[in-house]
Amino acid sequence: xxxxxxxxxxxxxxxxxxxxxxxxxxxxxxxxxxxxxxxxxxxxxxxxxxxxxxxxxxxxxxxxxxxxxxxxxxxxxxxxxxxxxxxxxxxxxxxxxxxxxxxxxxxxxxxxxxxxxxxxxxxxxxxxxxxxxxxxxxxxxxxxxxxxxxxxxxxxxxxxxxxxxxxxxxxxxxxxxxxxxxxxxxxxxxxxxxxxxxxxxxxxxxxxxxxxxxxxxxxxxxxxxxxxxxxxxxxxxxxxxxxxxxxxxxxxxxxxxxxxxxxxxxxxxxxxxxxxxxxxxxxxxxxxxxxxxxxxxxxxxxxxxxxxxxxxxxxxxxxxxxxxxxxxxxxxxxxxxxxxxxxxxxxxxxxxxxxxxxxxxxxxxxxxxxxxxxxxxxxxxxxxxxxxxxxxxxxxxxxxxxxxxxxxxxxxxxxxxxxxxxxxxxxxxxxxxxxxxxxxxxxxxxxxxxxxxxxxxxxxxxxxxxxxxxxxxxxxx
Amino acid sequence: xxxxxxxxxxxxxxxxxxxxxxxxxxxxxxxxxxxxxxxxxxxxxxxxxxxxxxxxxxxxxxxxxxxxxxxxxxxxxxxxxxxxxxxxxxxxxxxxxxxxxxxxxxxxxxxxxxxxxxxxxxxxxxxxxxxxxxxxxxxxxxxxxxxxxxxxxxxxxxxxxxxxxxxxxxxxxxxxxxxxxxxxxxxxxxxxxxxxxxxxxxxxxxxxxxxxxxxxxxxxx
Numbered sequence: 054x055x056x057x058x059x060x061x062x063x064x065x066x067x068x069x070x071x072x073x074x075x076x077x078x079x080x081x082x083x084x085x086x087x088x089x090x091x092x093x094x095x096x097x098x099x100x101x102x103x104x105x106x107x108x109x110x111x112x113x114x115x116x117x118x119x120x121x122x123x124x125x126x127x128x129x130x131x132x133x134x135x136x137x138x139x140x141x142x143x144x145x146x147x148x149x150x151x152x153x154x155x156x157x158x159x160x161x162x163x164x165x166x167x168x169x170x171x172x173x174x175x176x177x178x179x180x181x182x183x184x185x186x187x188x189x190x191x192x193x194x195x196x197x198x199x200x201x202x203x204x205x206x207x208x209x210x211x212x213x214x215x216x217x218x219x220x221x222x223x224x225x226x227x228x229x230x231x232x233x234x235x236x237x238x239x240x241x242x243x244x245x246x247x248x249x250x251x252x253x254x255x256x257x258x259x260x261x262x263x264x265x266x267x268x269x270x271x272x273x274x275x276x277x278x279x280x281x282x283x284x285x286x287x288x289x290x291x292x293x294x295x296x297x298x299x300x301x302x303x304x305x306x307x308x309x310x311x312x313x314x315x316x317x318x319x320x321x322x323x324x325x326x327x328x329x330x331x332x333x334x335x336x337x338x339x340x341x342x343x344x345x346x347x348x349x350x351x352x353x354x355x356x357x358x359x360x361x362x363x364x365x366x367x368x369x370x371x372x373x374x375x376x377x378x379x380x381x382x383x384x385x386x387x388x389x390x391x392x393x394x395x396x397x398x399x400x401x402x403x404x405x406x407x408x409x410x411x412x413x414x415x416x417x418x419x420x421x422x423x424x425x426x427x428x429x430x431x432x433x434x435x436x437x438x439x440x441x442x443x444x445x446x447x448x449x450x451x452x453x454x455x456x457x458x459x460x461x462x463x464x465x466x467x468x469x470x471x472x473x474x475x476x477x478x479x480x481x482x483x484x485x486x487x488x489x490x491x492x493x494x495x496x497x498x499x500x501x502x503x504x505x506x507x508x509x510x511x512x513x514x515x516x517x518x519x520x521x522x523x524x525x526x527x528x529x530x
Numbered sequence: 531x532x533x534x535x536x537x538x539x540x541x542x543x544x545x546x547x548x549x550x551x552x553x554x555x556x557x558x559x560x561x562x563x564x565x566x567x568x569x570x571x572x573x574x575x576x577x578x579x580x581x582x583x584x585x586x587x588x589x590x591x592x593x594x595x596x597x598x599x600x601x602x603x604x605x606x607x608x609x610x611x612x613x614x615x616x617x618x619x620x621x622x623x624x625x626x627x628x629x630x631x632x633x634x635x636x637x638x639x640x641x642x643x644x645x646x647x648x649x650x651x652x653x654x655x656x657x658x659x660x661x662x663x664x665x666x667x668x669x670x671x672x673x674x675x676x677x678x679x680x681x682x683x684x685x686x687x688x689x690x691x692x693x694x695x696x697x698x699x700x701x702x703x704x705x706x707x708x709x710x711x712x713x714x715x716x717x718x719x720x721x722x723x724x725x726x727x728x729x730x731x732x733x734x735x736x737x738x739x740x741x742x743x744x745x746x747x748x749x750x751x
Contacts, residue, residue: 081731081732082732085732097570099570102568103568103570117549118540119548119549120549120554124557124561138532144532189729190729190730190738191729207728207729207732208729210732213731214730217730237730237733237735238737241727241737241738242737244738245738249739253649269714271714271718277726277727278725278726278729279739279741280739280740282681283682283683283739283740286678287679302557303564304564304704305704306567308700308704309567319728322665322722323665323667323720323722325721325722325724325725326725326740327719327722328720329717330716330717331714335672335674335716337674338672338674338677339645339677341672341717355539355540355543357543358543358544359543363543
């Protein structure tokens with residue numbers, strides 16, 4: 054199991070801010086994701102309606118998930134596949150290992166799978182003498198560097214060209230030491246050559262699933278590289294890792310979700326390879342796996358039904374929320390300390406590993422609302438983060454100073470007249486003190502703010518007073 | 531055991547037991563009828579314009595398209611493409627009756643083998659089941675006569691597709707698949723352009739693990 058460093062979010066974030074390589078990567082890649090999504094959305098006039106449709110499909114699937122999972126299972130069995138129901142990460146690891154051992158597997162190729170990261174399947178296989186090989190280019194270098202992905206669709210988001218070169222030189226010692234890496238293409242070609250042999254030699258292929266389809270018993274993967282397809286086509290055994298909320302009713306439902314997935318994620322109209330796998334090799338087929346296993350994983354999700362967080366189960370893992378998040382953009386994915394970073398991680402991680410460990414994450418938000426405004430299934434991420442803050446407070450998990458500060462503010466907030474008087478006094482007082490420079494370089498009790506930037510001095514009245522004045526003048530309702 | 535635990539936990543959260551029979555019947559009806567949702571207007575076009583939209587979208591996604599008048603012109607189109615790309619005249623071809631009926635012998639220098647692809651094959655020729663104009667996407671369902679490895683292992687994949695197989699939206703292709711093939715094939719690939727990756731510095735590079743080139747020979751009729 055990956056040791057979550059989420060409890061140390063503050064320290065992680067500090068380190069991230071002073072990590073030059075990370076800051077270079079964030080500055081380069083953040084804006085391009087935003088621009089590409091915007092262009093894709095501009096090219097699809099019906100996009101907002103498609104988001105409503107996507108939300109409604111997932112809501113319908115979740116409201117009837119018990120029915121659809123049973124229907125899905127029946128179809129998988131009818132097409133010669135097997136379904137392994139797993140309540141916990143440990144159940145899932147054991148199920149995968151048992152299938153690999155029964156197949157006599159020595160090497161296993163892997164397509165990118167976030168649930169695979171969640172259950173830390175690679176460590177488990179390695180401990181039992183089976184070599185897992187990540188084949189998605191981003192996951193491959195993450196594996197070489199013994200890291201976690203820093204982004205759910207771009208695992209190597211935090212790395213630069215020099216990191217790729219260093220990792221490849223260290224790992225591929227059989228290649229000439231004097232070879233050069235002048236272009237990204239050189240890296241890509243070396244990975245292609247290195248991994249081709251692994252694809253052909255693997256005994257088992259493990260992929261994730263973007264969707265499971267009840268109508269047909271199919272699992273769906275979406276990739277641009279084709280690595281997932283090589284992984285699930287060439288070895289004798291294909292294992293699909295999927296969490297329970299991936300199940301949707303029909304091909305039409307999956308198709309409607311696919312229309313918003315790639316556009317929200319990479320800004321493509323459609324990913325290069327969208328593949329529907331249904332059962333094992335059929336009579337007469339010249340290729341394809343002889344065994345098809347679905348490891349169906351709960352790991353905390355069923356407990357989210359009927360709670361404030363059920364809406365989070367709509368998530369289709371596009372990463373638009375983190376691509377548009379100012380906090381993610383400043384500290385990157387590793388600071389979040391576990392598998393899922395960004396706003397979706399700030400909501401999901403406390404559900405999966407506990408708010409006592411991950412309580413900092415929902416606090417790492419400016420509540421700007423950008424994440425909700427781009428979410429293809431309209432998850433109210435800020436509202437859900439607020440729910441976690443409330444629970445953290447109720448369970449007395451915040452430090453005493455935070456609680457004291459909140460109580461102090463709460464005293465005034467519950468007494469509006471006093472609140473207005475106090476804020477007015479503060480605004481006028483600070484305005485007078487700061488009149489000369491127009492800003493404060495230092496401020497008692499606000500060192501965290503002023504150590505990074507100046508605090509502007511108030512330039513007049515409070516918001517309430519100005520609003521009341523505007524109302525009297527008839528400028529606002 | 532996990533199975534019952536998971537289903538029970540979901541039902542407990544939803545504050546109900548197993549669905550009543552009438553609701554189950556309704557959901558089964560939804561699965562059988564598989565209703566469509568909103569389909570974007572971009573592909574609601576007369577058929578010739580759908581063919582044009584398909585071609586434009588394939589090219590936008592770094593694929594290439596050659597139009598030919600009939601199946602007799604396919605060997606010439608394939609040979610010309612291979613020569614222009616400086617590729618060897620040896621291909622592994624899907625054992626599909628429509629491809630087998632093509633008069634390949636008019637180009638005696640082109641070596642044709644039939645079957646699935648191996649790691650050593652440089653060029654594959656695949657049979658296209660449908661083309662989806664909406665995004666320039668090929669639908670390639672697996673079958674003994676349409677091996678999946680042809681879509682993956684060769685550096686160059688050539689797909690022979692009839693213009694009559696081009697539809698507007700994905701939903702129309704699913705309906706064709708249900709009508710013509712009945713059950714869901716073991717594997718259905720929707721392919722939009724050649725393999726690529728943006729994992730290195732979030733910058734697009736073509737030719738990751740799948741084909742570096744995707745060429746479509748579009749046959750009238």
